[in-house]
Amino acid sequence: MSYEPPTPPADLPTEMVTTLNEFTPERLRDVATYAEELAEHKEREARLEEEADQDEVEKRPDDLPDNVPAKATITIKEINDNRYYYWQWREGDKIKSKYKGPVNPDE
Missing domain, CATH: 1.20.5 (Single alpha-helices involved in coiled-coils or other helix-helix interfaces)
Structure with missing residues (x-):
């Protein structure tokens, strides 16, 4: 040393x-x-x-749009007897949704 x-x-x-x-x-x-x-x-x-x-x-799912967070889940909404998939997530106190497509694409 x-x-x-x-x-x-x-x-x-x-x-x-x-x-x-x-x-x-x-x-x-x-x-x-x-x-x-x-x-x-x-x-x-x-x-x-x-x-x-x-x-x-x-x-992160492959089909998840860029402006939808990875924590989003898919939900089904029925509108006028038709069923659609939506991405859904929470931002603060609000629930946000983004259209994904019809439940049955042949409809």
């Missing part, structure tokens, strides 16, 4: 380097432990978020 103090990373803010230099070895070890655990936590959260985004993309 060198007798010279370590060189801080260039992108570390000067205020942080100054503060760290004032800490005792015990406090620095606590900071190092916390920083490592925090880094692992943030990496895990980012990974989970990325996986959730990937799952949403994978679950």
Whole structure:
């Protein structure tokens, strides 16, 4: 081990380097432990978020229009004795719908 103090990373803010230099070895070890655990936590959260985004993309039906959210479900509405499919989803307190097509395309 060198007798010279370590060189801080260039992108570390000067205020942080100054503060760290004032800490005792015990406090620095606590900071190092916390920083490592925090880094692992943030990496895990980012990974989970990325996986959730990937799952949403994978679950999106092929025939889902671009302006309809992936959470939309298909419902059947009857109008004048004819049945139609609609995409339906909730936005806040409102239920939104978008026409998909007739239940029986031969009608």
